[in-house]
Amino acid sequence: MTERFSVLYLIFAANRAEAEARAEGIAREQTVEVPRDVVPAGYIEDVILGQVAAVTEDGEGTFRAEITYSPDSVGTDLPQLINVIFGNSSIQKGLKVIDFKASPALRTLFPGARFGIDGIRRLSGRETGGFVCPVIKPQGSTAERLAEISYMAARAGADIIKEDHGLSNQPAAPFRERVSIMAREVARANAERAEAGDTACALYFANLCGPGLAIRDYAMHAKEAEAHGVLVMPGLFGFDAINQLAADDDFGLPIMAHPSHLGPYVLSPDTGYSHGVMFGALMRLAGADISVFPNVGGRFGFTEAECLDITDQCRAADGYGRPILPSPGGGMTMERMPDMMRMYGPDCVYLLGGGLLRYGDRIGEAIGDMRRALDTDMPGSAARA
Amino acid sequence: MTERFSVLYLIFAANRAEAEARAEGIAREQTVEVPRDVVPAGYIEDVILGQVAAVTEDGEGTFRAEITYSPDSVGTDLPQLINVIFGNSSIQKGLKVIDFKASPALRTLFPGARFGIDGIRRLSGRETGGFVCPVIKPQGSTAERLAEISYMAARAGADIIKEDHGLSNQPAAPFRERVSIMAREVARANAERAEAGDTACALYFANLCGPGLAIRDYAMHAKEAEAHGVLVMPGLFGFDAINQLAADDDFGLPIMAHPSHLGPYVLSPDTGYSHGVMFGALMRLAGADISVFPNVGGRFGFTEAECLDITDQCRAADGYGRPILPSPGGGMTMERMPDMMRMYGPDCVYLLGGGLLRYGDRIGEAIGDMRRALDTDMPGSAARA
Numbered sequence: 213m214t215e216r217f218s219v220l221y222l223i224f225a226a227n228r229a230e231a232e233a234r235a236e237g238i239a240r241e242q243t244v245e246v247p248r249d250v251v252p253a254g255y256i257e258d259v260i261l262g263q264v265a266a267v268t269e270d271g272e273g274t275f276r277a278e279i280t281y282s283p284d285s286v287g288t289d290l291p292q293l294i295n296v297i298f299g300n301s302s303i304q305k306g307l308k309v310i311d312f313k314a315s316p317a318l319r320t321l322f323p324g325a326r327f328g329i330d331g332i333r334r335l336s337g338r339e340t341g342g343f344v345c346p347v348i349k350p351q352g353s354t355a356e357r358l359a360e361i362s363y364m365a366a367r368a369g370a371d372i373i374k375e376d377h378g379l380s381n382q383p384a385a386p387f388r389e390r391v392s393i394m395a396r397e398v399a400r401a402n403a404e405r406a407e408a409g410d411t412a413c414a415l416y417f418a419n420l421c422g423p424g425l426a427i428r429d430y431a432m433h434a435k436e437a438e439a440h441g442v443l444v445m446p447g448l449f450g451f452d453a454i455n456q457l458a459a460d461d462d463f464g465l466p467i468m469a470h471p472s473h474l475g476p477y478v479l480s481p482d483t484g485y486s487h488g489v490m491f492g493a494l495m496r497l498a499g500a501d502i503s504v505f506p507n508v509g510g511r512f513g514f515t516e517a518e519c520l521d522i523t524d525q526c527r528a529a530d531g532y533g534r535p536i537l538p539s540p541g542g543g544m545t546m547e548r549m550p551d552m553m554r555m556y557g558p559d560c561v562y563l564l565g566g567g568l569l570r571y572g573d574r575i576g577e578a579i580g581d582m583r584r585a586l587d588t589d590m591p592g593s594a595a596r597a
Numbered sequence: 598m599t600e601r602f603s604v605l606y607l608i609f610a611a612n613r614a615e616a617e618a619r620a621e622g623i624a625r626e627q628t629v630e631v632p633r634d635v636v637p638a639g640y641i642e643d644v645i646l647g648q649v650a651a652v653t654e655d656g657e658g659t660f661r662a663e664i665t666y667s668p669d670s671v672g673t674d675l676p677q678l679i680n681v682i683f684g685n686s687s688i689q690k691g692l693k694v695i696d697f698k699a700s701p702a703l704r705t706l707f708p709g710a711r712f713g714i715d716g717i718r719r720l721s722g723r724e725t726g727g728f729v730c731p732v733i734k735p736q737g738s739t740a741e742r743l744a745e746i747s748y749m750a751a752r753a754g755a756d757i758i759k760e761d762h763g764l765s766n767q768p769a770a771p772f773r774e775r776v777s778i779m780a781r782e783v784a785r786a787n788a789e790r791a792e793a794g795d796t797a798c799a800l801y802f803a804n805l806c807g808p809g810l811a812i813r814d815y816a817m818h819a820k821e822a823e824a825h826g827v828l829v830m831p832g833l834f835g836f837d838a839i840n841q842l843a844a845d846d847d848f849g850l851p852i853m854a855h856p857s858h859l860g861p862y863v864l865s866p867d868t869g870y871s872h873g874v875m876f877g878a879l880m881r882l883a884g885a886d887i888s889v890f891p892n893v894g895g896r897f898g899f900t901e902a903e904c905l906d907i908t909d910q911c912r913a914a915d916g917y918g919r920p921i922l923p924s925p926g927g928g929m930t931m932e933r934m935p936d937m938m939r940m941y942g943p944d945c946v947y948l949l950g951g952g953l954l955r956y957g958d959r960i961g962e963a964i965g966d967m968r969r970a971l972d973t974d975m976p977g978s979a980a981r982a
Contacts, residue, residue, distance in 0.1 A: 237896065244735035245763055246951030251735065255769070260737030285736060287766035289808050291833040295763060295857055299833070303860030303897045350629035350636065351670060352645030378630055378680060381672035384640070423674050424837030428810050448676040448684070450835045452809030472680055475688030480865035511622065512688045566631030 216280040217315040218265060219297050223275045224306030224482050228267065231275035235264045238301050239279050245300065260285050276310070283317035290322055290452040290498065302484070310486045312493055314532055324533015326458050327466045327501040329559050332537055335440065335466065337412035338371050342553065342586040343561040344579055345539065346568055348394070349376035355390040359397040361575060365568075366401035366414035368576030369583045372502075372561060373398050373416045377445055377470045380421035387430060391418045392437045399438060415440035417468050420449070427453050431463050441466040444500070447473030451498040458499025468539070468561075469500035478518075487518040492525020496532040502561050507540035509548070516555065527559055537561050546578070549585045562586070601665040602700040603650060604682050608660045609691030609867050613652065616660035620649045623686050624664050630685065645670055661695070668702035675707055675837040675883065687869070695871045697878055699917055709918015711843050712851045712886040714944050717922055720825065720851065722797035723756045727938065727971040728946040729964060730924065731953055733779075734761035740775040744782040746960060750953075751786035751799035753961030754968045757887075757946060758783050758801045762830055762855040765806035773818055776803045780823045800825035802853050805834070812838050816848050826851040829885070832858030836883040843884025853924070853946075854885035863903075872903040877910020881917040887924050887946050892937070895927030901940070912944055922946050931963070934970045947971070 225231035239262030265278040346365040398416040418434040477484040495503040506512030508519045526538040541563030610616035624647030650663040731750040783801040803819040862869035880888040891897030911923040926948030
């Protein structure tokens, strides 16, 4: 019999009996979606119907329910896996997904990250230390201006040049034109760095935009333009956009996931997913190599515990597929760097957002300062004070 | 100058000054995403940057902020429009989208529903009265068994045969095989109904599943198999899947939107979208002809006011594109029909879920009872008691 996978739900209920009844309801809701008395006997009842493996008390008014599902309930596709994990039950109040355990069948179907932490280090030549990642913006700028900023940042030692997730097909810099110019200018910076003896280079991640069904065309255009990776927003394009690109040998570039439009899945204590599952486990399942999320203390209000949950689930050795890079962003300043480095360590992509623009054409200095900070102040570094 | 579109946000703030500051922050977050002092002067500051049109007190600790955006900020694609409406700001606590006013430029880009209420009545021949819509399940059944249930329901007078959203590419009934058999059996029932003088027919809606990027291939297969429409889950495949199919003349079939995985966008009072925006306005913007949502009193806990908000926004004459059909589902029984008919009226698709299976091979009787109830008890009907 095929091994089942399991989902751990946090259920808000007045007592154990209610929690157990709700768990049985979820097991049906996510599979057969019919009342218990009309579930057909045999294969559907024995295999397809979700099975409540355990209900344990978690705290005052909360219970943990582990429910197992058959890979037969999923079939072949990631959207249906997410449908089984949380589709209709996402509309129930007082219910949150807090863990997910894959089965061998799922690991075969969905390969996870193609590169992961080790792969990104190999591609970038950044063998140790944190990654410096300026975000290129604002929207409304010409492609030439965005490329100019990218060149300066790349030339100064940035590891990843990430387009802002809001750069789309705006008239000022439509995708195809922009990506070609951006890639060319990052390549120019990399050539100069190589000539100067730098063994690391800047990886340019183009923001995939456009119509949802054309996202692979956009990804292939980015590759042909010699971008080194892509940014994907699963909250707008679906998690399967990441999964399909990650599994696509013809594409074969790394993927950075952006949290746009995913907020409601984590903001409420009693609905959605835990922070670690959404921005860690699910991103690994989908196949992202880097997971962007809002940093503690920024304008989004994630707590330190929530950020560390994300970081842990991105990097845990026993998680889904390869360990991936967490990428906290939002309101990062040079002053906050020492605290952030202590919190996140070296296997992390440090985003530098809109504040960078204050440096004007001296943006390279900010990148250089950050590079030095990461190399000298990082815990475990010999140079650390 | 191109007319701007606007979004109305509900902001949770201690006082007006805080609400105004947050509104300015959202206007930046959703567009330039840089601090105010580095927004480049000229086009970016004057056009691209979001503009706070008004902040008004809504109640104790809540404020309404209307923010306008340029169509230039959107460019050409629906994912970016949603990104501007609520992308990053979806990750802010205490912020909810409660209305959206399109501009002429957006209405040109995104056509909305191809059929709407009038179109679905024309296709089905159901000129007046509510639509009877059995949901075909459970998952794990063979295609033959699902088609047999569909035949019985269609033959007995169902208006829409809707596949359960959980029918995917499971080994028991993979999509391509299932859709062909289902369409054939619904066609057989329709031929018999026509022969018996019925001027209405059953429309078969196939559930689009499979890989996210293949959804158009699946839609075209459904069309070639002579399905009459498709079910799409924007919470898994993205809202643009609906938009692109709705605008696709080669496809050209009606679209029913399913709320799977969208729960967290409406369940919390202080994040996400209002019920009416999510299941009414956004579905119309995307181009759905029918919007499925959880009925009041069912297992999902939507209130009557929330359901009526959805219904109003689906059918309002001055909404986006054509008025569309609301489709409440979840826990519907014959006993609840009179209340539901009073609440929802005739321009409504009445879903009949898992409880139908209790009728076994007499499922046609349940469909017939429901048809008669809708025709005789509907408010405004001459036969109403």
